[in-house]
Amino acid sequence: MARKTDLMWWPSPAKLNLFLHITGRYPNGYHQLQSLFQLLDAGDQLAFEITPAPTIKLVTPMAGISEQDNLIYRAARLLQQHTGVAQGVAIHIDKQLPMGGGIGGGSSNAATTLVALNHLWQCNLDEQSLAELGLQLGADVPVFVRGHTAFAEGVGEQITPVDVAGDWYLVVNPGIHVSTPAVFGEPDLPRDTAPIAWQEYAFEKTRNDCQQIVGKRHPEVAKLLQWLVHYAPSRMTGTGACVFATFSNEDAARNVQAKLPAHWTGFVARGVAQSPLKQQLHDVYAAPDRH
Numbered sequence: 001m002a003r004k005t006d007l008m009w010w011p012s013p014a015k016l017n018l019f020l021h022i023t024g025r026y027p028n029g030y031h032q033l034q035s036l037f038q039l040l041d042a043g044d045q046l047a048f049e050i051t052p053a054p055t056i057k058l059v060t061p062m063a064g065i066s067e068q069d070n071l072i073y074r075a076a077r078l079l080q081q082h083t084g085v086a087q088g089v090a091i092h093i094d095k096q097l098p099m100g101g102g103i104g105g106g107s108s109n110a111a112t113t114l115v116a117l118n119h120l121w122q123c124n125l126d127e128q129s130l131a132e133l134g135l136q137l138g139a140d141v142p143v144f145v146r147g148h149t150a151f152a153e154g155v156g157e158q159i160t161p162v163d164v165a166g167d168w169y170l171v172v173n174p175g176i177h178v179s180t181p182a183v184f185g186e187p188d189l190p191r192d193t194a195p196i197a198w199q200e201y202a203f204e205k206t207r208n209d210c211q212q213i214v215g216k217r218h219p220e221v222a223k224l225l226q227w228l229v230h231y232a233p234s235r236m237t238g239t240g241a242c243v244f245a246t247f248s249n250e251d252a253a254r255n256v257q258a259k260l261p262a263h264w265t266g267f268v269a270r271g272v273a274q275s276p277l278k279q280q281l282h283d284v285y286a287a288p289d290r291h
């Protein structure tokens with residue numbers, strides 16, 4: 001097995017939902033959403049060692065998730081079954097993002113696995129096919145496969161790439177877990193926000209429709225938001241529990257990070273138009289013998 005330093009690491013960036021509106025509900029109970037998925041330049045990293053035998057193995061265990069349930073394993077298996085590829089893979093994981101925090105780590109890991117293995121196994125699926133496969137794994141996977149900050153509608157599968165300014169964000173984890181199904185199951189959740197055209201987007205004219213309910217059920221989230229908003233415009237991402245504050249430059253974000261009380265952990269990241277995964281793919285194609 002290769003040493004960690006000899007491996008080629010593929011980025012798996014986080015996202016923020018700069019806003020999240022619930023505009024309706026489908027007959028199957030799923031919620032119709034509008035959201036701006038802002039990709040970040042920070043996240044996890046994955047490395048892939050291709051094997052001649054068809055076994056898929058996660059070299060790095062992930063606490064609390066069995067191998068078969070891990071979205072990385074499931075993405076690799078799905079691509080293998082869909083394409084009939086004969087090879088296998090051993091996957092190394094450098095996990096940095098908190099799990100289930102509304103910053104999309106699991107969905108992003110799935111997307112990075114699909115994109116990297118499509119190249120390394122030489123499956124030659126186009127981006128559209130990879131995004132469709134990704135949707136089977138989760139509503140947020142297609143945005144990460146496309147690799148562009150985007151306005152998303154439906155359950156997240158209708159995607160319009162947008163170029164928003166490269167703001168800086170302080171992302172803070174209040175250290176609690178919020179269940180996505182529980183939030184969507186709340187009777188008092190607002191479900192009738194009027195749809196907007198993405199050209200109308202402005203942070204101050206939008207909101208996260210899940211934020212109030214989550215703040216009520218989890219006072220730690222409300223407390224964190226109250227603290228952050230004192231320094232900068234702030235909002236919850238996804239169905240929580242992470243919260244972000246928006247800054248025009250890195251120093252301002254780091255100044256507030258330095259003031260964070262010890263029971264909250266946060267990281268500073270820049271909003272990017274294009275995913276670092278896309279850049280990696282571009283670099284790999286430019287130097288085809290680097291695996």
Ligand SMILES: C[C@@](CO)(OP(=O)(O)O)[C@H](O)COP(=O)(O)OP(=O)(O)OC[C@H]1O[C@@H](n2ccc(N)nc2=O)[C@H](O)[C@@H]1O
Nearest residue numbers: 029030031102104138139140155156180181184238239240
């Ligand atoms: C709302 C978002 C925004 O990014 O929240 P976060 O997960 O990031 O916090 C996501 O799209 C979430 O997508 P994902 O995390 O894949 O949700 P899933 O596991 O598929 O859904 C868990 C459950 O939430 C409900 N659900 C999910 C998405 C949706 N548009 N409507 C729903 O009603 C369904 O009951 C579903 O069974």
Ligand SMILES: Nc1ncnc2c1ncn2[C@@H]1O[C@H](COP(=O)(O)OP(=O)(O)O)[C@@H](O)[C@H]1O
Nearest residue numbers: 070071072099100101102103104105106107109
């Ligand atoms: N590789 C993975 N990384 C993170 N979470 C994973 C992974 N595989 C499966 N999961 C499961 O998916 C859930 C959602 O993960 P994640 O995408 O990080 O959060 P969110 O959907 O809240 O943004 C986690 O709570 C975890 O149980």
